[in-house]
Amino acid sequence: MNTDFPALGLNKTECLEMKWIESVLFWLSIPPGTAPTSVMLNRIPQKQIYLKRKSDYVQKPISRTGLDAIFKVLLENENVTMAWNPYGGRMSEIPSTETAFPHRAGNMFKIQYAANWLVQGEAVANECLSQTERVFEAMSPYVSKNPREAFLNYRDVDIGTSLNSTYEEGKVYGVKYFKNNFERLVKVKSRVDPDNFFRYEQSIPVLSIATSQPVTDPVAFLRCLERQPTDPASPNSAVAYIPTNSSFTTVLRNRIPNLRFDKPTTPKPLAIVAAATWTHIQAALGCARELSLQVRIRSGGHDFEGLSYTSTVPFFVLDMFSFRTVDVNLTDGTAWVDAGVTTGELYYRIAEKSNVLGFPAGLCTTLGVGGHFSGGGYGTMMRKYGLSVDNVVGSGIVDSNGNIFTDRVSMGEDRFWAIRGGGAASFGVVLGYKIRLVPVPEKVTVFNVRRTVAEGGVDLIMKWQSFAHSTDRNLFVRLTLTLVNGTKPGEKMALASFIGMYLGGSDKTFNVMNRDFPELKLKRTDCTEMRWIESVVFWAGYPIGTPISVLLNRTVTTKAFHKRKSDYVKRPISRTGLGLILKKLVEVENVRMFFNPYGGRMGEIPSSRTPFPHRAGNLYKIEYLVSWSEAGEDVEKNQLARAREMYEFMSPYVSKNPREAFFNYRDLDIGSSVNSTYEEGKVYGVKYFKDNFERLVDIKTLIDAENFWKNEQGIPVRSEDSTAYTKRDCYELLKRIYEGNKATCGLKLVTLCYRIIGFIKFLGLYYMLVITERREIGEICGHKGVQEAHVYGGPYKRLLYDA
Structure with missing residues (x-):
């Protein structure tokens, strides 16, 4: 006490030594030595009172100002008295799913509110x-x-009761008592007591009585928001818009840049x-859970499929x-950027502070960084510094239970890895990112x-294919293919535009281009510093010459209908193929193609460093864009059809098995x-994330x-193994792994994973797929173990350390 809590000033005379059984009497407020321990055999309370109990859990220290306010209220x-019971120690080590009791790591202390009174009467009771x-x-x-959260044994019907024994009623109090364990309790209850024979006002409901259905009444949503904890200075209802609000349509449409999803028929x-x-x-x-609604998170609104x-x-x-x-x-050369900031705002704010710092991110300046960074984020400095996510060093996120993690330590490395390229909307609500700024020349x-x-x-296109990915990494030259009028009336021909930027002066640019791409015949007059x-x-x-204040425009001013698709090219396309x-480009019309070179830093970063896998081996990425202004279903x-036809035509020239795609160029x-299954998710998941898809699924x-976080192209959860295994099966497999893999602490590791992701599932995932980076896959029986340096990162590596 004097080491850890000297401020209390505890004296030795205040300490009493006793047997543990005697301490039980002490905690019952029975003075030491005044009663024998046999008093605990009395099964009936000696004193009956009127009482009320409530409970809470505290996960962050309460400020001095907060404590002063609490004392005033008391x-x-x-x-009313309050008893604060500390957690930590063993309570933080036991997984929240080990038992139905979920209040484990992350809780500092539990609060019990107690009101006791002796006087009968409704008025006294009501006052207490x-x-x-x-x-x-x-x-x-x-x-x-x-x-x-609430403690079940401090029963409190104020937080919800079940009048009709429905799932919806039970969920109101169930998630407070049991958090995520509530759903498992419901499944167990439905299996062992489908008739709901054992029921009372706060019992576990069964699914067969009433399956949770989403609430579709906007007013009910508003009322739900009003019931949630709120900041008096900014009430929840003040930031909510429902269709009857005059501003609803404006707020919705302001950040819909793609008119394909701004039609009367759009949900x-x-x-x-x-x-x-x-x-x-x-x-x-909280209302998403209570009303069984899906959440769609929007920062800039540039999701190409409107998801x-x-x-x-x-x-x-x-x-x-x-x-x-x-x-x-x-x-320290860093910046914190909120999720709703646009890339244009970010660039502008950096330039306000420095002319020699920048950040590698998108070309479009109305992108919201929340979505842009979470899918990778590429720009004109990618060959020098990599993607946006390669320069993200921290983040903040809110999980489905409303828990806030303000840095990578608190959220854990797995989640931090996943939201840097794996689509953050599958893992939570990103609050913002801490980024590492990069040097740029004057x-x-x-x-x-x-x-x-x-x-x-x-x-020139032939030469670009060999030059653009291999040249000086300070140089980025983008190739675009569009159509222009030909020499004859009504004729169209392809126009190749070579748009470049060099991180340096025009003399150096001119020298590098004439050395590596002399065929372009770049002139000094073509260059602008x-x-x-x-x-x-x-x-x-x-x-050129437009004021940089244009970067502060936060919404798209000119809207149109769009469709985008993407591809990756790993081998140069032949002259015949280009022809x-x-x-075909002339034939389909209205399809523009953008070729973005890789190489440089992009080829050095391992494909598993972040979920974004498209690194070494790629010459360039292709973006297909079709835009039109005329409304109409037939149009x-x-x-x-044009976009799909061009995409299909490109099949022989692009990556295969899988045909890779860029996540931020969303393409349904x-x-x-449709049903949020692993099998459905794998179809698009391996195209966006390749081998990283499986790790994303595990996380x-x-x-x-x-x-909870799902959408039409979200990361799925792994399906339950439908195979039945006996205890003897599991024991034999555990024994064999233990005997053959002592070098990896196999038994402890497997038993730990059994509690988390399922034993049989673990065998398939870990031992057969990701045991070593070098693909030195041995048989389960007799495997000699691996060095820690060879074990993949993520949940597996963390579990190994825990074991």
């Missing part, structure tokens, strides 16, 4: 109950949220929560656009040289999830086993 409600409720309500800002959300505080997010997630603001099931939009803080720290050089097929465009921040404006499509492609079908044509299964 003085005003003198019949009211005092308890007032203290409980006053504690809302300081305790757990979404759900506001609309039940509500939009334009969150401005963490509390707003927690309240929205951040549309759905085929009842849903609401959690709009992060108001989270827009950018805090640049020149001392001057960069840009150019845009155009050549038609008639002007030797095919030869400017500051890096001005080059951002250039790449965004604005005329056929250019001919849309025709334009989509390559697969979608998803560990942290979101109920698949």
